[in-house]
Amino acid sequence: MHGKRAERRWANRDRGAAWAILAPNLTLFSIFIIVPVLLAVAISFTNWDLASAPHFVGLANYRRMLSDPMVGQSIETTFFFLLMGVVPTVVIALLFALLVNVRVPFIAAMRTLYFIPAVVSFAASSVLWQWIYRPGDGILDYLLRLFGVNGPAWLSSTSTALPALDIVSIWLSLPVATLLYLAALQRIPEQVIEASILDGAGAFRRLRYIIWPGVRNMTLLVAIVDILAFTNGSFDLVNIMTQGGPINATTTLIYYIYYVAFSNIQLGYAAALSVMQLFLFVALLSVVSLLVKLVNR
Amino acid sequence: MRRLRRFRKPVRMFFILVVGVFLASPLLYLVSGSLMSSAQLTQFPPAFFPSSIHWSNFTAAWDYLHLRAGVNSIIFTVVTVALQWSLCVSGGFVLAKMHFRAARRVVALLGLSLFVPTITTLVPTFVVTDKLHLINTYPGLILPIVAQTGFGTLLFRQYIVSLPTELVDAARVDGAKWMLILRRVIIPLALPATGAYAAISVLTAWNMYLWPLVAATKPSVSVLTESLAPLAETQYGGVIPESVAFAATLITTLPMIVAFLAAQKTFIRGIQGSGVE
Structure with missing residues (x-):
């Protein structure tokens, strides 16, 4: 004792x-x-406009969410923004990491090209990309036309605005994801990969039995890092490039909350939305880690 | 078969280079466009390289951005990172080497904070800062960001845990004070962690947009990202010519590009280290 x-x-x-x-x-x-x-x-249990004192309204803000069409719509927009952004980032980053994980002359200098977009801010990217996206005579549409494709109106069309923001976000997120995968790949002993080549294992079998076991834990991390980056970053891009438009096509939940708080000055309702968002976010992360664990079994 | 192998490396190198240039091409276009005349940048079909160099874009861009915003960005970045670093390195040391029972709970709490989206705390953080009468002041801009110590503290803890405990114990037997151990032993040994931490947090602070947007709306405290943002709307009749907007964008990005090229290994270690958490 x-x-x-x-x-x-x-x-x-x-x-x-x-x-x-x-x-x-x-x-x-x-x-x-x-x-x-x-x-x-x-x-979240009050009505508050900052100017006067907050007064208690119970669950009214939460009830209001049920009848607010923007809530469902902005959750859906956020979901598609994450889906169309995070999944390609994870896949492409793994491919890039595999591509640059090789010992050849000038590899360090060439890798720099892959990593450099990591230092660009969302604000700077927005200025640059709105110009690249300029419909009709912009450089992207021009290049597409060289390949016989008629470019869409990008940011000014409801069907392409969200994917266009995703492309910018993917471009900004790939460096970190590639670096994380590269760190995992570099832990796989080179002899193991060489031995598998000598044994005559094809590229697919090598990926399935040697590469994937080495990077699958990293995949969960990359997914979580990118879900966070896309959730937080979506605000900067949306606020600067589209202000939620056209016709709310890019109003993500985070942007809607900002709008309710700082344009409508309804702090109570905005707080209720943020609380709901936190729950959704935790749920999403749990589902993703569960999915990755299932795949890894 | 053997002949094919001889070509494999050059082919791979070529492929790596092509994809790399493709990824970096928006930035190359930014550099190229910032040197063009406004007429050339807006012409159709688009030009890829400036026909003559227009340095005047940069002086015009500098006038638009305001010296004050540049100074504010530097103040915000330097003070935020310096203050947060001192909190994180000391906190990481405590959680790694000192014996107290609540350490695990503190670690869990800090770890949990990493998963709270910025927007969740935006409104109440604004309210708290407002109640402290700190909106549109440097402390109001800086302190709420310094307070996000979760990432840095855990990064330093992770690194300091791996340092031999004997270093600390020997100092303790000598009766050396904790802060002295921290200054003389831990901080010098944790220099690689400081590099990794500094790379990530300088980048985050320099590029930050949302908090300055709500907490620093007056020109006296506003930062570069806020000056830059309105330029993304220039396609509908801009405030300044597009090539000047390109130059302004390049000016705000260049410090980070130079820092990255100068300390690439440190940046990479920072990014990869942040993933190990």
Whole structure:
């Protein structure tokens, strides 16, 4: 009994100093992260326009979501934005990592070309890509026409605006995803791959039995990193390039929440939407990790 | 068969180069377009290379961006990263090497915060900052971002855990104070982690848009990304010529491109290290 308590105290012997050093870190973290998360829940039960005092309305904001057509629509838009963005990113990044995971002259310099878009901001990409996307006489439509394709109106058409934003986001996200996959590939011993080639294993069998087991854990990480990047990044792109349009075709949930909060100044309703978004997000991450685990079995 | 093999490497290299140039081509177009005359950039069919070099785009772009926004971006980035670094390296040290029972719960809490989307806390963070009368001030712009210590603290913890415990124990026996151990032993040894952390957080701060957009609306505190954003609408009758908009975009991106090229290994370690979490 006595020994156990002494052991416990031993395991806790630096407690005072530990809290003292952590204090500034955790104080700021509490004020601007923990308090806001809790506050979001509290504000969601009120009507508040910042100018006057908030007044309690119970679950009214949550009931309002049920009859607000923009809620379902923006969730759907977000879902398709993530689906059309994250899945290609994961697949293409793996292919690129396989492509550049080779020892040839100038490989470091050539890899730089793959990684450099990682440093470009969403704001800068937006200025650049809206010009590339310019319908009719823009450079993208011009190049497509050289291949006999009539380019769409990109950002000004309801059917192509969302995919167009996805392309920008994929371009920005590929470097990090490729780097993560490359890190996983570089952990596979070269001899194992060479041995499989000597054994006459084809490219597909090599991918299935040697490459995939080496990168499947990384796939979950890449997926989560990209879901986060696409969710957060969608705001910048949408707000700068399309402002949710045309006709709400690119109004993602995150953009709708921003709009409700800072254009309509309905903080209570915006907070309720953010709480709902957090739940959806956690659910999505759980489903994705479950799916990846199932595939890995 | 053997003959085919001889060609495999050059073919692979060629393929890597073509795909790489394709990926980098929007940036190459940005550089090229920023040097064109406005007439050339808007002509049809589009030009790929400037027929004559127009440096004046850059002086015009600089006038548009405002010196103040550039200075604010630098202040925001440097102060945010410096403050957050000191919180993260000390926090990571505590969680890696000090004995106290709540450590695991603190780690879990910080880890959990990484999965909270920015928008969830945007409205209440704005409210908190507003109540502290910090909207449109440097502290209001900087502190809420410094507070996002989850990523950095865990990054440093991960690295410091792998350092031999004897280093800390020896110092403890000598009666050295914790902060002294941190300064003299841990920080010098954790330099690679600092590099990785700095690369990621400088990039994040420099490119940040949403928080400055709501917390710093006055020109006295607003940053470069905010000046840049309206230029994406120039297709409908712009504020400035398109080639100047290209130059402005290049100006704001160039510091990060140069930093990346100069410290590519550090950046790569930062990105890959952030994934190991």
